[in-house]
Amino acid sequence: MTLTTSIPSPPPEWALFQLGPLTIHTYALCIISGIIAATIITQRRLSRRGAQSGVVLDIVLWAVPLGIIGARFYHVLTHSEDYFYPGANLWDVFAIWDGGNALYGSLIGGAVGAYIGCRRTGIRLWSFADALAPAMLVAQAIGRLGNYFNHELFGLPTTLPWGLEILQTDTMFPKDLPAGTLFHPLFLYEIIWNLVGVAIILLLERRIDLRWGRAFGVYLIWYGLGRSWLEAIRIDPSSDAPLGIPANVWASFVAIGLGIALIVVQSRRHPEPETSVYQEGREPTPAQVHGALDDHSGAPGPSRPDA
Numbered sequence: 001m002t003l004t005t006s007i008p009s010p011p012p013e014w015a016l017f018q019l020g021p022l023t024i025h026t027y028a029l030c031i032i033s034g035i036i037a038a039t040i041i042t043q044r045r046l047s048r049r050g051a052q053s054g055v056v057l058d059i060v061l062w063a064v065p066l067g068i069i070g071a072r073f074y075h076v077l078t079h080s081e082d083y084f085y086p087g088a089n090l091w092d093v094f095a096i097w098d099g100g101n102a103l104y105g106s107l108i109g110g111a112v113g114a115y116i117g118c119r120r121t122g123i124r125l126w127s128f129a130d131a132l133a134p135a136m137l138v139a140q141a142i143g144r145l146g147n148y149f150n151h152e153l154f155g156l157p158t159t160l161p162w163g164l165e166i167l168q169t170d171t172m173f174p175k176d177l178p179a180g181t182l183f184h185p186l187f188l189y190e191i192i193w194n195l196v197g198v199a200i201i202l203l204l205e206r207r208i209d210l211r212w213g214r215a216f217g218v219y220l221i222w223y224g225l226g227r228s229w230l231e232a233i234r235i236d237p238s239s240d241a242p243l244g245i246p247a248n249v250w251a252s253f254v255a256i257g258l259g260i261a262l263i264v265v266q267s268r269r270h271p272e273p274e275t276s277v278y279q280e281g282r283e284p285t286p287a288q289v290h291g292a293l294d295d296h297s298g299a300p301g302p303s304r305p306d307a
Helices: 026-047 055-078 088-096 101-121 125-149 186-207 214-232 247-271 288-292
Strands: 016-021 022-025
Touching: 016 214, 022 026, 022 247, 026 055, 026 125, 026 247, 055 125, 101 125, 101 247, 186 214, 214 247
Parallel strands: none
Antiparallel strands: 016 022
């Protein structure tokens, strides 16, 4: 007797549920959960380095909306054939709850928002990026669960025991393949890759100086490497770009190059240790950092040492 194993897809009804008059999409809950986790982790990392409590939320309020807009429009542009065809409903371009949000687009939009937020709060952009680096990978890992519930982000057919089941009636199922075909669970591969990346960044931070944007450089390299090979086995890749290579693979190469350049350039420009996460002249008083004075006389308490 042959023992077969596979990863079943969740029932379609798990993708959404009703809460009174509201329709709640599980994909959206995963994205929101990832954002919350990243915000908490980033704040804790920045607080250990001397930042005010709550400052990350002030930056996130700019970065997240612009990141979502960038993610959606990047996806639409790289999968234009799914949205622009005779008889297409153009409102589907804005249907973010149905999935289809590109990480590279979110990085572009989120970077603009983070720049604005950091300018307003006085936090150094690269200090924020370094604190965000492992948190981003955690957020992406949580967000990929949403792809699982939406029955998307799977790869080429496979006979491996962890192949993903996709019903033939599913709109994402390739029409030229027989029922029962299993697929590479790309969402799971990326979750594992991202969590390993978190461990690598945290380990490197214990051994070498990864300030001044260098931790974010490691993030770009690690994610770019993983995404490039995942896109190579994806069954619904982004539109082809030069040399017939999918756009997301080119974007991964760009991310890797930017990560390497960031580490090299910042290592030369800033060989000194980072003593403050604040822009020069924007440092808060110790009382503002701790949120209270140490006595009623108004004398500030000692500042928290950088960690």
